Each structure stands twice: as C-alpha cells, then as structure tokens.
Amino acid sequence: MSNRVINFNAGPSTLPIDVLTEAQSDLLNYQGKGLSVMEMSHRSQEFTEILETTERNVRDVFHVPNNYKVLFLQGGATQQFAMIPMNLSTSKKADYIHTGSWTKKAIAEAKKMSTVSIVGSSEDQNFLSLPSLTELTSNNDADYLYLCANNTIFGTQFKHFPHSNGVPLVADMSSDIMSRVLDINQFGVIFAGAQKNLGPSGVTLVIIREDLLDRCDESVPNIFQYRNHAKNDSCYNTPPTYGIYMIGLMMKWIQGQGGLSVVQEKNELKAKLLYDAIDNQDLYYCPVEASVRSDMNVVFRIKNNHVELENLFVKEAKAAGIIGIKGHRSVGGLRASIYNAQPLANIQAFVDFMETFEKQHG
Ligand SMILES: *Cc1c(COP(=O)(O)O)cnc(C)c1O
Secondary structure, three states: OOOOOEEOOOOOOOOOHHHHHHHHHHOOOHHHOOOOHHHOOOOOHHHHHHHHHHHHHHHHHHOOOOOEEEEEEOOHHHHHHHHHHHHHOOOOEEEEEEOOHHHHHHHHHHHOOOEEEEEEEOHHHOOOOOOOHHHOOOOOOOOOEEEEOEEOOOOEEOOOOOOOOOOOEEEEOOOOOOOOOOOHHHOOEEEEEOOOOOOOOOOEEEEEEHHHHHHOOOOOOHHHOHHHHHHOOOOOOOOOHHHHHHHHHHHHHHHHHOOHHHHHHHHHHHHHHHHHHHHHOOOEEOOOOHHHEOOOEEEEEEHHHOHHHHHHHHHHHHHOOEEOOEOOOOOOOEEEEOOOOOOHHHHHHHHHHHHHHHHHHO
C-alpha cells in the first residue's frame, strides 16, 4: 500500500484501507453469490439483507432511537437544502443559523418556500467563529430551527446544540456525522452526504423523527417526500445500492474500532496534534476561534497570509505524497480534513512535514 497518498481531501475523502480491501474482495463475487453488489437487483434478497443490516448498524453505531426513521437517499446534502423546507414548512416560517457557505445555500432554498428568520449569524466575523447559543432568539412558532453542525469550509464546529423549545432542530452533519457521540433526541432531522465521513458520494443519510413525516403536503412531488421514502424503506425507486453497501462496511469498521466513543477520542487526539503543531510554530496560525475549532476540518494559514509560501507548501506537500490541503477556493489558505478514516499516523507525518517546511522557509 506504500503507493497510496496521504489524502486530506475535504470530500470525497479518504476511506479506511480495511474497508477498501473488503470491498475489493467482494467486488467480483459478493459472498459467493456469483455477482457484485453493483449488479444486484435492489429488490433481491441479497440486497435487502445489505440494506437491512446497514440500517441496523447505523442505528447501533449512532444510537438512533426507535422513533426515528433512517433513510438512504440520492441528490446529496444539497438536495436536502430543498427537501427540508418542502417537507417541514407547514406554516411557512423557518429559523436559520447562518455560519457559512453551506447555510447560505440552504437559506436560499428555504426562501423559495418560506419566510426565513436568521436567528444567529457569524457573518460579521467572516464565519471564523459561531454565534453564541445563549444569545439565540429563536421563534417559538417557527416550523424548525436549522443549523450546520460542522462548517467544512471555514473550520468551525458546534460543540453544543441549542434547546429549541419544541421547535424541531434540523442539522446538516455532512462533514461530522458519526465523528462523536450525540444525543439524537435533540434533533428533528439529521442529514449528511456520505462522501466525507461515511463512504462514497451518491448516497445521503437522513435520520428523521417519525412524527415529522406527516407534515408534508401531498402536493410535494413523491420523490421529494420523506414520508414516501420512509413508507418504502428507501426503495421507492432504485436506491444508491453500492453506496449503501459501502456505508455498511464503514459501520462495521466503526464497530471494530470500539464504537463512536472510541472514534471520538481518536478524533480529538488527532485534532489536538494538528492544532498544537499550528499554534506552536511561528510560521503557521489558525484563524478560527479556539473554542469552536472543528475536529474534522483544520483550517490554517501561513503567517501574514503569505500566498506564495502557501502555494509552495501545497507543492512540496504533494511531492512528499500529501494531497488535498489547499483551502476551499472561496476562502484560500490551507485545510486538512481529518475525518474518521484519517489515521493518526498520517497526521503525524503531516506535522513532521510542517516542521521541516518551517525550518526551510520560516
Ligand atoms: C459537502 C457539504 C455539503 C454539500 O454536499 P453535496 O453532497 O455535494 O450536496 C453540504 N453541507 C456540508 C456541511 C458539506 O460539508
């Protein structure tokens, strides 16, 4: 495996070698069935077993209570930006917490259907912080309160969630789903595109409290109704079968690590190693407020936002077999995405590279 790069891509992103190896061994002939998972009918007994096992293991790993449905959909997290208001906005009023590019897109979709109140925003801090939850003034008559749990581009992450007085909390967890132990009961809906922390792109996980399924008006097209997908156990139409299979392998991998609490500890350790390296060396700095720094997307810069040196950093990293560390094109700078699948050894190798680079160029 020595020819594999150290991959810090933000998404699609690195997958555990054990998961890829298992997928490889299943590829031509899944468990002696004589065909690959990609070639199975989604109505076949073989695939139904994969779907049911994957759902069971999602529930097990993430401690999903029985009164929540687990759905595997297509269209990415971006489709959820539209499906949330289409399904939940009965009184056409929605509260949003605005913390970056992803909430901007979600708000734009909601505005097509509802009156949106921005009840908290970190825009005036260039999204390098998060609004204080104690100062949130959400509306008691809102259909839901929406937030993005982890801001992939700006490198901020909610460490706590607001108590929304019975208003269902909707969370985009695309870039930190199953990276830490959470009380699912705090949420009405959780959704995540799989390609950051759960598997390949093309499958979107939705976890929705059952009582919210009935809110949707029948005029909403069937393909966009959570209720319809729930009634059909994610098989209203052909689901993203291979992606579901891969999520299943990821769940087994998390279970094999000892479950989410162990994964969370590892993630905290990995993030600390990298943030310490940034904070303790003169050449680098992290622009994100310390108390809300993401354990998943570590955003940093070279002092004085020295763009030429940042470009050189990216170039020399690539020569050293380290890829995916350019910041998002909208913000520049540098970013290392260290999702569940990123081993500690890769972060150590990166920290060593940073030290060498500082010695040469600092
Ligand atoms: C990547 C990402 C999205 C967009 O996901 P798509 O699957 O490309 O639609 C939305 N929200 C967050 C937080 C993300 O990280």
